[in-house]
Amino acid sequence: xxxxxxxxxxxxxxxxxxxxxxxxxxxxxxxxxxxxxxxxxxxxxxxxxxxxxxxxxxxxxxxxxxxxxxxxxxxxxxxxxxxxxxxxxxxxxxxxxxxxxxxxxxxxxxxxxxxxxxxxxxxxxxxxxxxxxxxxxxxxxxxxxxxxxxxxxxxxxxxxxxxxxxxxxxxxxxxxxxxxxxxxxxxxxxxxxxxxxxxxxx
Numbered sequence: 374x375x376x377x378x379x380x381x382x383x384x385x386x387x388x389x390x391x392x393x394x395x396x397x398x399x400x401x402x403x404x405x406x407x408x409x410x411x412x413x414x415x416x417x418x419x420x421x422x423x424x425x426x427x428x429x430x431x432x433x434x435x436x437x438x439x440x441x442x443x444x445x446x447x448x449x450x451x452x453x454x455x456x457x458x459x460x461x462x463x464x465x466x467x468x469x470x471x472x473x474x475x476x477x478x479x480x481x482x483x484x485x486x487x488x489x490x491x492x493x494x495x496x497x498x499x500x501x502x503x504x505x506x507x508x509x510x511x512x513x514x515x516x517x518x519x520x521x522x523x524x525x526x527x528x529x530x531x532x533x534x535x536x537x538x539x540x541x542x543x544x545x546x547x548x549x550x551x552x553x554x555x556x557x558x559x560x561x562x563x564x565x566x567x568x569x570x571x572x573x574x575x
Contacts, residue, residue, distance in 0.1 A: 374566065377451040377558040379403060379411045384468035385458040386417045391489060391528055395519060396456045398536040399487050402547050403454065408555050412450075416467050419443050424473045431476040440474045447478040452558035454550075457488040459497035464504075472504060479508040481565050483557035485550040486516035489528075493518025511557045515549035 381400055385392045396413060403411040420439050427433050435441050458465055472479070484505055488494025498516055505512045523539040525531030532538075 374559075374563060377409050377555070377562050378449060379409050379452045379454060379554070379558065380414045380447070380450040381411060381454045381456065382468070382471070383413070383415045383417075383456050384465050384471075385456075386465070386467045390458070392456050392458060394527060394536060395487050395489055395517075399454055399456065399517070399547060403551060406551060406555060409452075409558065414446065416471055419446070419471070421467075421470055421474055424470055429473075429476045430478075435474070443471065444475045444478050447475050450482070451562045452483040452485075452554055454485045454487060454554065455498075455501060457486055457494040457497050457501060459488065459490045459492065459494040462496045463500045464497045468501075469504075472508065476508065479510055481509055481561050483511045483513070483554055483561050485513040485554040487519070487547075487550075488516060489519040489524055491520065491524065493520030493524070495520070511561060513550050513553035513557065515546055515553055517543050517546045517550055519543055 381396060381403065383392045383396050400411060400413055403409065419442065421443055422437055422439060426435050426437070426440070430444060435444060455468070457468075460466070486498045486501065488498045495518055498518075502512045519527070519539070523542045526534050526538055527536055
């Protein structure tokens with residue numbers, strides 16, 4: 374079995390977003406893991422329309438070419454890390470739309486989370502986990518929550534420090550999340566490939 378491939382999804386598309394700093398940090402952490410390959414996915418790069426199909430692609434082929442391109446990209450990966458901003462106690466509209474633009478491409482894959490904000494995006498991540506259930510995904514128990522004083526240490530409206538300045542506070546949870554993500558991604562990848570082999574043998 375080839376190495377599982379992990380996509381790190383930046384979920385905010387605002388010009389003034391903070392997401393790039395934690396995204397680069399977790400990208401570097403993930404690249405230290407020999408068991409996986411990793412790639413950064415920025416929702417800004419996909420120009421997704423608001424969902425306007427006749428149905429989910431579980432039931433009908435998607436017509437919009439940008440949405441189809443997104444589905445093909447999602448299909449390349451075995452698991453994901455979502456870099457999560459919290460907007461009014463939930464995920465960004467851009468992320469919800471991106472999730473809705475695919476279905477079968479998310480199925481039977483794993484997801485971990487890096488959240489940031491005054492509450493570390495804890496409420497947004499909890500909402501995201503419930504969406505994962507409908508998408509038939511396995512979520513890690515652990516997540517990274519960059520919250521409170523640690524958030525202000527690295528945010529431009531605070532001290533604008535490097536992520537290394539809060540490593541002691543969030544490094545352990547990053548390791549736990551990645552450990553769990555590697556396990557779940559490896560397990561779900563093996564199961565998917567086993568199903569494909571069984572069908573081919575019929």
